[in-house]
Amino acid sequence: MSPSFDGPLLRTHDVDVVRDGRHLLRGITLEIQPGEHWALLGPNGAGKSTLLALLGAVSHPTRGTVDVLGRRLGRVDIRELRAHLGHVNPRHPLRSPLTVREVVLTGHTNTIEPEWHRKPAPEAVERVEQLIETLGMAAMAEAPWTTLSQGERGRALIARALMPSPRLLLLDEPATGLDLTARELLLDSLDLLRHQHPELASVLVTHHLEELPESTTHALLLRGGECVAAGTVDEVMTTELISETFGHPIRISRHEGRWTARAAARRVPGR
Numbered sequence: 001m002s003p004s005f006d007g008p009l010l011r012t013h014d015v016d017v018v019r020d021g022r023h024l025l026r027g028i029t030l031e032i033q034p035g036e037h038w039a040l041l042g043p044n045g046a047g048k049s050t051l052l053a054l055l056g057a058v059s060h061p062t063r064g065t066v067d068v069l070g071r072r073l074g075r076v077d078i079r080e081l082r083a084h085l086g087h088v089n090p091r092h093p094l095r096s097p098l099t100v101r102e103v104v105l106t107g108h109t110n111t112i113e114p115e116w117h118r119k120p121a122p123e124a125v126e127r128v129e130q131l132i133e134t135l136g137m138a139a140m141a142e143a144p145w146t147t148l149s150q151g152e153r154g155r156a157l158i159a160r161a162l163m164p165s166p167r168l169l170l171l172d173e174p175a176t177g178l179d180l181t182a183r184e185l186l187l188d189s190l191d192l193l194r195h196q197h198p199e200l201a202s203v204l205v206t207h208h209l210e211e212l213p214e215s216t217t218h219a220l221l222l223r224g225g226e227c228v229a230a231g232t233v234d235e236v237m238t239t240e241l242i243s244e245t246f247g248h249p250i251r252i253s254r255h256e257g258r259w260t261a262r263a264a265a266r267r268v269p270g271r
C-alpha cells in the first residue's frame with residue numbers, strides 16, 4: 001500500500017449485495033475523500049452494516065466494484081487491506097484484565113493480547129499516550145479493561161483502532177447503549193480527533209441523528225438496501241429526505257452543529 005496514495009479512500013460503483021436470493025444492497029455508488037466524515041443513516045434492516053462490511057473489506061459485493069484505498073476488492077488480499085483500516089469492533093473479544101494502555105498498544109500489532117516477549121517501539125509507546133489523551137482516557141490509562149464502562153471501552157477501542165495511523169476509521173453504532181455523558185464524551189473525542197488528523201476520513205453508522213458529531217461532513221441515507229440520497233450534510237440532512245428514509249414524517253433541526261429529530265406534530269384532540 002502506498003502511503004502517498006491520494007485518490008478517493010473509498011469508491012463503490014453500482015454495488016449489489018445479494019444473500020439467499022435477497023437484495024440487501026442495490027445500486028450503491030459512493031466516493032469518500034480524505035477529510036470527509038460520513039454518516040450512514042437508515043432504519044433497522046436498511047443495509048447499513050452490510051455496506052460497512054464492504055467498506056471495511058470484510059465481505060465482497062455480489063455485483064459492482066468496491067475500491068478501498070485504491071485497491072479493488074476481489075483482486076487483493078483483503079487481510080492485508082484491513083490492516084490499513086481502523087475498524088472499531090464493539091464486540092472486541094478481550095477477556096483478560098489488560099489496562100487501557102495495554103489494550104491501545106495491541107492496536108499496533110493488531111492482536112488481542114500484547115506481544116509480551118517483545119518490547120514495543122518507543123514511537124508506538126508515544127502514540128499510545130497521544131491517543132489516550134485525545135480520547136479523554138488519560139485519567140484511567142492504568143484501569144483494567146474488565147472494570148471499564150461501555151463508553152470507556154468504546155473510546156479505548158477507537159484509540160486502539162487508530163494505532164496503525166489508518167487513513168479511514170469505520171464506526172458501527174459507537175454511541176449505542178451509552179448514557180448521555182458517555183455519548184457526549186465520545187462525540188467530543190471524535191470531533192477532536194478529526195480536528196487533529198485532517199487527512200483522516202471516517203464512516204459512522206447510526207439510526208439516531210443525535211449521535212452524529214458536529215464534525216460530520218456528509219451523509220448517505222439508506223432504505224431497503226437502496227440509497228435515498230448521498231452528499232454533503234446540507235444537501236442530505238433535510239426533513240424531507242430523512243422522513244422518506246425512515247418512512248415517517250420526521251422534522252429535523254440543527255443547533256450549534258448538532259442535529260435533533262422528532263416526529264412531525266400531529267393534532268391531538270382537545271389540546
Ligand SMILES: Nc1ncnc2c1ncn2[C@@H]1O[C@H](COP(=O)(O)OP(=O)(O)OP(=O)(O)O)[C@@H](O)[C@H]1O
Pocket residue numbers: 019020022024042043044045046047048049050051207
Ligand atoms: N447473510 C444474510 N442472508 C440473508 N439476509 C441477511 C443476511 N445478513 C443480513 N441480512 C438481512 O439484510 C438486511 C440488512 O441487514 P443490515 O444488518 O445490513 O441492516 P442494518 O441497516 O445494519 O440494520 P440495523 O440497524 O438493525 O443494525 C436485514 O433485513 C437482515 O436481516
